[in-house]
Amino acid sequence: MVTLKQIAEKLNISITTVSKALKDYPDVSKKTRKLVRETASMLHYKPNSFAVNLRTKESKTIGLIIPEIVHHFFSSVIKGIISQAEKKGYLVITLQSNESYELEKQQIELLLNKRVDGILISLANGTADYKHLSEIIENDTPLVMFDKIAKVVKCSKVIIDDRKAAYKATQHLIDIGCKRIAHFRGPLLPQNSIDRFLGYKQALLDNNISYDSSLVYLLNDMSFEEGKFYANQLLQDHKDVDGIFINTDLVAIGAITEFNKQGIKIPEQINIVGFSNWFMASVISPSLTTINQPGFDMGKKAFKILYKEIKDKKEKKSIVYRDEILETDLVLRESTKN
Amino acid sequence: MVTLKQIAEKLNISITTVSKALKDYPDVSKKTRKLVRETASMLHYKPNSFAVNLRTKESKTIGLIIPEIVHHFFSSVIKGIISQAEKKGYLVITLQSNESYELEKQQIELLLNKRVDGILISLANGTADYKHLSEIIENDTPLVMFDKIAKVVKCSKVIIDDRKAAYKATQHLIDIGCKRIAHFRGPLLPQNSIDRFLGYKQALLDNNISYDSSLVYLLNDMSFEEGKFYANQLLQDHKDVDGIFINTDLVAIGAITEFNKQGIKIPEQINIVGFSNWFMASVISPSLTTINQPGFDMGKKAFKILYKEIKDKKEKKSIVYRDEILETDLVLRESTKN
DNA sequence: CTGAAAGCGCTTACAG
DNA sequence: CTGAAAGCGCTTACAG
Numbered sequence: 252m253v254t255l256k257q258i259a260e261k262l263n264i265s266i267t268t269v270s271k272a273l274k275d276y277p278d279v280s281k282k283t284r285k286l287v288r289e290t291a292s293m294l295h296y297k298p299n300s301f302a303v304n305l306r307t308k309e310s311k312t313i314g315l316i317i318p319e320i321v322h323h324f325f326s327s328v329i330k331g332i333i334s335q336a337e338k339k340g341y342l343v344i345t346l347q348s349n350e351s352y353e354l355e356k357q358q359i360e361l362l363l364n365k366r367v368d369g370i371l372i373s374l375a376n377g378t379a380d381y382k383h384l385s386e387i388i389e390n391d392t393p394l395v396m397f398d399k400i401a402k403v404v405k406c407s408k409v410i411i412d413d414r415k416a417a418y419k420a421t422q423h424l425i426d427i428g429c430k431r432i433a434h435f436r437g438p439l440l441p442q443n444s445i446d447r448f449l450g451y452k453q454a455l456l457d458n459n460i461s462y463d464s465s466l467v468y469l470l471n472d473m474s475f476e477e478g479k480f481y482a483n484q485l486l487q488d489h490k491d492v493d494g495i496f497i498n499t500d501l502v503a504i505g506a507i508t509e510f511n512k513q514g515i516k517i518p519e520q521i522n523i524v525g526f527s528n529w530f531m532a533s534v535i536s537p538s539l540t541t542i543n544q545p546g547f548d549m550g551k552k553a554f555k556i557l558y559k560e561i562k563d564k565k566e567k568k569s570i571v572y573r574d575e576i577l578e579t580d581l582v583l584r585e586s587t588k589n
Numbered sequence: 590m591v592t593l594k595q596i597a598e599k600l601n602i603s604i605t606t607v608s609k610a611l612k613d614y615p616d617v618s619k620k621t622r623k624l625v626r627e628t629a630s631m632l633h634y635k636p637n638s639f640a641v642n643l644r645t646k647e648s649k650t651i652g653l654i655i656p657e658i659v660h661h662f663f664s665s666v667i668k669g670i671i672s673q674a675e676k677k678g679y680l681v682i683t684l685q686s687n688e689s690y691e692l693e694k695q696q697i698e699l700l701l702n703k704r705v706d707g708i709l710i711s712l713a714n715g716t717a718d719y720k721h722l723s724e725i726i727e728n729d730t731p732l733v734m735f736d737k738i739a740k741v742v743k744c745s746k747v748i749i750d751d752r753k754a755a756y757k758a759t760q761h762l763i764d765i766g767c768k769r770i771a772h773f774r775g776p777l778l779p780q781n782s783i784d785r786f787l788g789y790k791q792a793l794l795d796n797n798i799s800y801d802s803s804l805v806y807l808l809n810d811m812s813f814e815e816g817k818f819y820a821n822q823l824l825q826d827h828k829d830v831d832g833i834f835i836n837t838d839l840v841a842i843g844a845i846t847e848f849n850k851q852g853i854k855i856p857e858q859i860n861i862v863g864f865s866n867w868f869m870a871s872v873i874s875p876s877l878t879t880i881n882q883p884g885f886d887m888g889k890k891a892f893k894i895l896y897k898e899i900k901d902k903k904e905k906k907s908i909v910y911r912d913e914i915l916e917t918d919l920v921l922r923e924s925t926k927n
Numbered sequence: 928c929t930g931a932a933a934g935c936g937c938t939t940a941c942a943g
Numbered sequence: 944c945t946g947a948a949a950g951c952g953c954t955t956a957c958a959g
Binding site for chain 2: 928929930931932934935936937
Binding site: 297298299300301302304305308310312320321322323326327329330333334337342343344345346347358361363364365366475504508511530531534535536 | 635636637638639640642643646648650658659660661664665667668671672675680681682683684685696699701702703704813842846849868869872873874
């Protein structure tokens with residue numbers, strides 16, 4: 252590998268001058284600058300990034316921890332982050348927590364040891380303790396949380412308004428005439444499953460529909476199979492339900508599959524609204540009415556905020572945490588009337 | 590940040606001894622070793638990875654270039670790579686070429702400048718020239734290609750036998766009685782679209798079915814929309830077709846959607862076999878018979894080979910390139926008879 | 928068992 | 944305009 256030293260020796264000048272010439276310092280003569288540039292490109296010189304990192308104390312690399320990569324929403328977020336990072340000259344190290352708090356904790360340790368310039372994270376469902384996140388902040392590493400966040404952690408956050416979106420979804424069911432509306436909710440922990448539940452409940456109350464807790468089913472792993480299972484369960488428990496708001500599309504697609512199998516007509520007998528707007532939602536039959544969750548934009552936005560914080564830190568400006576709330580909309584399809 | 594120097598000063602010993610103690614060199618006394626370890630953990634010492642990289646000339650980081658992240662198959666591959674890399678203490682920098690040769694080229698440059706310890710790549714459809722790949726090899730950076738590869742490049746490769754898999758898919762259509770079998774193929778460039786076409790053709794010939802080039806449709810972007818478009822086209826061109834082998838599930842799902850819309854019965858009027866076994870293939874109606882492509886295993890395997898090459902290089906062993914061919918199988922579902 | 932010293936390849940404040 | 948020197952924080956061959 253070619254080094255500054257070799258270029259310097261070849262031209263009989265000092266390493267200092269070579270370094271300055273390559274960085275276009277104005278205090279190097281035009282002639283020397285040109286000579287150095289030419290020699291460097293002739294020798295295919297590439298600055299040793301390890302040395303640069305050590306000197307500048309930054310690596311132009313950020314870390315990303317995500318619960319699950321094979322997931323339409325999250326892979327869209329990753330794509331948004333990576334594309335935006337590349338534009339700004341940053342590379343992204345991605346890690347998957349697999350919805351495990353323990354792994355998440357270890358991975359933060361890995362990234363901190365690696366001295367990434369900043370960290371982006373969407374929390375595992377299992378995460379209830381936030382010491383590992385505080386450690387990032389104490390370590391003075393910029394941190395931005397997105398989608399699955401912890402409200403109490405002091406850092407910037409990019410989210411959607413889950414409560415509002417769930418309210419919108421439920422209101423739609425009410426508007427098309429549903430009287431008995433069930434909800435398949437996520438586990439007790441991630442904030443967004445709580446918020447989606449609260450939005451559902453609020454919409455009922457605002458429309459003078461009494462809240463019936465037996466219509467709310469709490470799922471654990473939010474899988475296709477769970478969707479089928481609880482769809483069947485619902486049919487046994489409540490013959491009179493005419494609408495369901497389901498916490499996420501994958502589960503909704505499981506439910507649709509089960510209803511189709513049992514000959515339940517959608518939307519005639521039961522209306523369904525999902526959440527996320529996966530690609531699948533548009534190709535299943537009947538296609539699924541759902542909340543569109545802007546994954547790509549969320550990724551872009553999260554990186555942009557992180558980038559600004561990294562920059563502000565470098566310039567010793569004080570960092571102001573921001574809460575960015577992205578808009579969602581309801582995509583009407585065949586699984587609800589009209 | 591705590592450094593070796595600070596620990597040394599605190600204990601009034603040399604930096605050398607501290608370094609050795611932390612690395613469990615046998616020539617440090619038990620007592621000193623213990624003292625150093627305790628002090629280090631008390632001060633939350635973390636080795637500065639930038640300095641370590643510079644000294645050891647390795648970063649325990651690899652680069653990954655993939656055509657498209659938001660894609661069930663590729664995100665499974667990424668997951669396989671990342672999980673395996675983490676086990677071996679490696680981190681993964683992911684970049685997306687977006688099926689563009691130009692981007693791919695730039696990204697290789699980025700990774701080489703970053704001095705990653707190795708590179709994993711699946712080529713963009715647009716890539717026809719391989720100089721940028723040779724550069725990796727000349728740079729003495731281990732390289733493993735997977736899925737979309739270039740046969741002429743001298744490096745290890747992890748693939749499936751596309752020709753054999755396509756043969757199997759086509760043979761299945763023949764076995765269930767199809768006489769006029771169409772094929773929706775991918776563009777002329779990626780090797781696997783060529784191989785899938787050849788497998789299709791070979792199966793016909795081996796079964797004494799004459800090859801009819803008008804039954805082969807060449808698609809460009811392999812999208813859901815193209816699937817719909819060519820399904821419609823096929824209905825206009827050839828009323829007698831009773832089976833289609835389609836290059837990838839997404840297109841097949843587009844085709845199914847179009848056939849459903851036009852009231853064509855699957856599999857009674859037309860049998861369909863896809864390729865990849867996306868999750869979607871199992872939930873569409875009718876569910877799709879398809880070739881299962883083991884993304885997660887491919888990722889794991891690709892990393893394992895790369896890891897071995899990195900290790901061999903470090904130990905100055907000569908590197909033997911390997912071609913790993915993973916098994917695929919046909920998953921029978923509702924879109925084909927029986 | 929301990930430590931002084933060289934060196935990895937840069938950057939930059941400083942002197943001339 | 945040019946360059947000697949210090950330093951980023953480690954590792955390791957070598958001396959004692």
